[in-house]
Amino acid sequence: MDNSTAVFVIIFILELLIIYFVSRQLIQAIGRFFYCLTHSQSKTVTLLALLFLPGTVIHELAHVLTAGVLLVNVGEIEFMPKVTEEGVKLGSAQIGQTDMFRRALIGVAPVLVGLSLLISSIWYVNNLLRLDVPIPIWVWILAPYILFEVSNTMFSSKKDMEGLAGVVILIVSLFIALYLTNIYNPINLLTFISTPQIADFFKRADLFLATALIIDLLILSFAKLLLKR
Numbered sequence: 001m002d003n004s005t006a007v008f009v010i011i012f013i014l015e016l017l018i019i020y021f022v023s024r025q026l027i028q029a030i031g032r033f034f035y036c037l038t039h040s041q042s043k044t045v046t047l048l049a050l051l052f053l054p055g056t057v058i059h060e061l062a063h064v065l066t067a068g069v070l071l072v073n074v075g076e077i078e079f080m081p082k083v084t085e086e087g088v089k090l091g092s093a094q095i096g097q098t099d100m101f102r103r104a105l106i107g108v109a110p111v112l113v114g115l116s117l118l119i120s121s122i123w124y125v126n127n128l129l130r131l132d133v134p135i136p137i138w139v140w141i142l143a144p145y146i147l148f149e150v151s152n153t154m155f156s157s158k159k160d161m162e163g164l165a166g167v168v169i170l171i172v173s174l175f176i177a178l179y180l181t182n183i184y185n186p187i188n189l190l191t192f193i194s195t196p197q198i199a200d201f202f203k204r205a206d207l208f209l210a211t212a213l214i215i216d217l218l219i220l221s222f223a224k225l226l227l228k229r
Helices: 003-038 041-069 100-131 137-150 164-180 187-193 198-227
Strands: 074-078 082-084 087-089 090-096
Touching: 003 041, 003 087, 003 198, 041 137, 090 187, 100 137, 100 164, 100 198, 137 198
Parallel strands: none
Antiparallel strands: 074 090, 082 087
C-alpha cells in the first residue's frame, strides 16, 4: 500500500471513530434538550423516536435483512428509543443464536449500509455540482438530513458487535501464521489493493465523511449552547 492510500485509509478510520463518539454525545445532548422543553421522559423518548425514526428503521432493517440472508432467526423489532444505563438506545432487533462470523456480519451491517448511503448521497450532490446544473431545493434539504440521520444511527451497540473482535483476532492470527510459515505474504494483498482507484475512493470517502462530521459538530455545538441558557 503506497503512502497516499495509507494516509487516506487512516483518515477514513479516524473520521469513523470521531463520528462514533460525536454521535453518542449528540443524541444525549438532543435528549437533554427535549427533556428541558417537556420535563417529561416519555415525551422526550417520543420526540427522539420521531427525530431519528428514518435512521433507526434503516439500522434495524440492516440487521434483519442481513440475518435473513445468512439464515439466522429474527425475533421482535423495536423502533422506539429506550433510556438505559449506557444512554439512549434508539431501537433493537432480536437476533437468534449463531456462529461468531455471522454474528459479526449482522452486527456490522448497519455501519456498511450507513456508509453506502452517506457516500452515495454526497456523491450524487457532487456530480450535480460538476455538471454545473441547477440543484433542486429538495436536494439541499434532503442531503444534509440523510447525513444527519444515517451518521447518528448507523453505529452498532456493544451487543451488536459481539463476535466481531473474535473474527478480527482470528483473521490477524491467520495472516501472521501465513507469513511465519512462508505460505503466503499478506503484504502482497496490500500491494494488490493499492491502486489509484482505491486511493481515489478513500480520498472521496474522507471528504464525504468530513461533511457528515461537520454537520454533527454544528448541531452538537448548537444543542449545547441552548442547554447552557
